[in-house]
Amino acid sequence: MISSANFSFLAREGGRIRNSTLGEGKSGVTCNVDSERFRFGSNNVVFRISFSDSVEWVARVRLSETSGDEETVAEMESEIATIFVLKKRTTIRVPTVYAYNLDPGNQFGYRYMLMEALPGRHMTSGLARSVPPEHHAKIANQLADYYFELSKIRFGKVIAI
Helix, strand or coil, X not given: CCCCCCHHHHXXXXXXXXXXXXXXXXXXXXXXXXXXXXXECCCEEEEEEXXXXXXXXXXXXXXXXXXXXXXXXXXXXXXXXXHHHHXXXXXXXXXXXXEEECCCCCCCCCCEEEEECCCCCCCCCHHHHHXXXXXXXXXXXXXXXXXXXXXXXXXXXXXXX
């Protein structure tokens, strides 16, 4: 995937979008996508995007399709919609999605999302083993607050698909 992806396109696209968010009279921020360092899961690879003004984003890139095309697009649309709902209707910290392209034939070559990079550390062995025991109570309280906040989200109607 790394050898076939068009990272120069992704850097240009990131720079174009970042510069468009800066406001009138402010532009010229350059963008770099680090294709050498990345994290991956079962469906996505995440690359760091660095801008010349010290802002960082991530590119969340969908790996080669493991499910049908329509199913993959529906999953990604659902993920994006969920982020927008959480951002609008809760205080839970979720990344801002700046751009996405769900067409696998786009100029980058893969479906992707350009998102805010949230601060934190990569957990190598899951939550229970990565967090020191003296912080477990605090984490449990934070998770309980998140679950409670999520339970209060209501929607006007249910749409059957």
